[in-house]
Amino acid sequence: MAGPAFAQEATEAAELAAIEAGIAAATDTAFIFNSLLFLIGGFLVFWMAAGFAMLEAGLVRSKNVAMQCMKNVALFSFAAIMYYLIGYNLMYPLGNWSMGSDETGGYLGAFGVAVLEAVGIGRDGADDYGYASTSGDFFFQLMFAATTASIVSGALAERIKLWPFLIFTILLTGLIYPIQASWKWGGGFLDSQWGFLDFAGSTVVHSVGGWAALAGALVLGSRIGKYKDGRTHPMPGSNLTLATLGTFILWMGWFGFNGASQLAMGTVGDVADIGRIFANTNAAAAGGAIGALILTQILYKKPDLTMVLNGALAGLVSITAEPLTPTLGGATLIGMIGGVIVVFAVPMLDRMKIDDVVGAIPVHLFCGIWGTIAVLFTNPDATLAGQIVPIVIVGLFTFVVSFVVWLVLKAVMGIRVDEEAEITGLDMAELGMEAYPDFTPS
Numbered sequence: 155m156a157g158p159a160f161a162q163e164a165t166e167a168a169e170l171a172a173i174e175a176g177i178a179a180a181t182d183t184a185f186i187f188n189s190l191l192f193l194i195g196g197f198l199v200f201w202m203a204a205g206f207a208m209l210e211a212g213l214v215r216s217k218n219v220a221m222q223c224m225k226n227v228a229l230f231s232f233a234a235i236m237y238y239l240i241g242y243n244l245m246y247p248l249g250n251w252s253m254g255s256d257e258t259g260g261y262l263g264a265f266g267v268a269v270l271e272a273v274g275i276g277r278d279g280a281d282d283y284g285y286a287s288t289s290g291d292f293f294f295q296l297m298f299a300a301t302t303a304s305i306v307s308g309a310l311a312e313r314i315k316l317w318p319f320l321i322f323t324i325l326l327t328g329l330i331y332p333i334q335a336s337w338k339w340g341g342g343f344l345d346s347q348w349g350f351l352d353f354a355g356s357t358v359v360h361s362v363g364g365w366a367a368l369a370g371a372l373v374l375g376s377r378i379g380k381y382k383d384g385r386t387h388p389m390p391g392s393n394l395t396l397a398t399l400g401t402f403i404l405w406m407g408w409f410g411f412n413g414a415s416q417l418a419m420g421t422v423g424d425v426a427d428i429g430r431i432f433a434n435t436n437a438a439a440a441g442g443a444i445g446a447l448i449l450t451q452i453l454y455k456k457p458d459l460t461m462v463l464n465g466a467l468a469g470l471v472s473i474t475a476e477p478l479t480p481t482l483g484g485a486t487l488i489g490m491i492g493g494v495i496v497v498f499a500v501p502m503l504d505r506m507k508i509d510d511v512v513g514a515i516p517v518h519l520f521c522g523i524w525g526t527i528a529v530l531f532t533n534p535d536a537t538l539a540g541q542i543v544p545i546v547i548v549g550l551f552t553f554v555v556s557f558v559v560w561l562v563l564k565a566v567m568g569i570r571v572d573e574e575a576e577i578t579g580l581d582m583a584e585l586g587m588e589a590y591p592d593f594t595p596s
Contacts, residue, residue: 184420185285191428192290195414198407199297203230205403206304210311211589212397213460213512217579218312219392219589225307225316229323233300236328241299242268242292244332246340261343263336268292285420294414298335298359299327301411305363308512310370312389313377313576316584318569322559326366330555334362334548350544351536354415356475356525357545362552364519367510369556373564376509378576386504389511392590394459401463405439408470412477431477435470438477438489442469445493453497461500464513465493471518472525479532488528492521523549 207226211219244263270289303323310319335358337344344350352358379387391397412435418424446465450458469489473480480488499516508515526545529536563569570576575583582588 184418185287187419188286188417189290191414191416191419192286192294195410196290196294196297198410198414199294199301200407202297202301202404202407202411203304205400205405205407206301206308207400208396208403209400209463210308210512212393212395212400213308213391214311215389215579216392216590216593217581217588219581220585220587221316221580222307222311223589224585225319226304228316228320229303229307230300232320232323233303233327234296236324237296237299237332238268238292240265240267240328241332242295244329245295245336261337262333263340285418298355298411299331302331302359302363302366303327305360305514305518306367306370309367309510309514310374311511312580313570314370314374315567315569315571316580318563318567321563322366322370322556325559326556330366330552331359331362334358334551337548338544344544344547348544349535349537349540351529351533351541352475352526352544353477353529354412354474356471356522357548359522360471360474360518361522361526361545362548364515364517364522365549365552366556367514368508368519369553370560370569371508371510371515373557373560374570376507377511378573380509381504381507386501391460397460397463401466404467405436405470408435408439408474412474416478427478433482434477434480434485435473437482437485438469438473438492439466440469441486441489442466442472442493442496445469445490446497447493449494449497460513461497464496464500464517467517468492468496468521471521472528474522475525476529476533476536484532488525488531491528492524495520495524 203226207223210222210226214222243266246263270292271287303326306322306326307319336342338350338352338358339345377389380389381387409432413428413431416424416428416431419428443462443466446461446468447457450456450461469492472488472492473485477485496513496516499520500510500513503510503515510516523545526541529541530538560569571580571583579588
């Protein structure tokens with residue numbers, strides 16, 4: 155009887171080994187695809203930096219184009235360093251989500267530099283880092299921090315000094331953004347106590363950039379000649395072709411922004427959800443563009459290209475808080491309302507004499523708030539208090555801290571160029587070079 159018993163035990167052992175090998179292979183596959191999602195999403199969001207640069211370069215006057223390009227390259231570079239030195243660990247208390255941190259309900263993360271996984275880790279090493287690579291997570295999350303700073307750049311264009319702006323960028327990406335982001339995405343109190351839902355950052359990213367931009371615009375003041383004799387004097391951008399290119403680049407990058415915020419691509423369900431997010435993101439952008447197109451035709455008798463471009467971006471910001479649960483029709487409507495908001499908000503700011511060169515505050519702040527509220531209409535897990543209270547908390551924190559920082563910078567080193575430099579243009583005054591020297595009269 156010993157022979158059959160031993161044979162049965164050997165068969166069971168072989169079956170168990172096969173099952174364990176299958177589980178290990180499935181785990182490896184999920185780890186690989188999850189990490190790949192972060193990497194692909196990360197470089198798509200990185201490409202949005204080019205979109206912001208081209209959008210801003212097209213919407214400022216030609217004498218300030220080189221400065222906008224400089225600011226966008228420099229802000230991204232400083233963001234990368236500050237997020238490594240401080241921001242990443244502040245955002246994810248005592249480590250990060252992919253390493254299995256169970257810290258929840260906190261108000262402030264840990265101070266320390268980001269640490270990636272070891273070189274060439276195997277399956278055993280990967281088990282210590284959760285279901286995706288820490289390096290991929292860091293790379294992806296960094297792009298969101300840089301995006302927040304890019305929002306501020308365009309609103310304050312054509313009259314702010316370079317270095318005060320970059321100092322503010324350092325504080326925004328190293329401290330302000332990561333602290334409030336930890337309250338939601340780092341398992342902080344907005345997530346654990348309020349059940350706040352913000353899938354990819356209508357509030358956490360976009361309205362934060364908008365609040366920081368609004369504070370800066372109030373402290374900085376408007377451009378010379380923008381508001382005179384009770385009227386608003388338009389200051390047309392230098393190159394609407396570049397602005398259009400920038401919009402399409404941002405539209406493309408948003409697929410990574412929202413799609414990779416699914417944070418997993420290891421199952422059939424995850425991949426299907428990512429496809430749904432892509433489709434809804436695109437629908438919202440289209441809805442925003444069409445909403446602005448139709449409304450400007452009605453109001454101004456001619457469609458306004460700059461409004462349509464910002465309408466598309468408004469739709470994208472509006473859907474970012476919840477791009478998964480809406481239907482295609484619902485996503486289109488959410489985006490369309492965003493486009494309508496922009497068309498009314500831009501002249502409203504002008505009436506208040508708040509000078510926003512590229513329309514960043516209406517797009518990112520106003521539509522960020524709208525998008526966060528719109529979650530209530532498509533996600534049954536959302537609650538009114540759970541959405542409204544975090545909007546107020548994040549808004550107050552970001553605006554007050556940003557306002558104080560801008561005031562300190564203004565008092566210590568000055569944030570605005572002098573009148574002569576502003577009239578000459580920041581390209582020559584601040585950089586000593588021009589974006590279009592062949593078109594400048596000698």
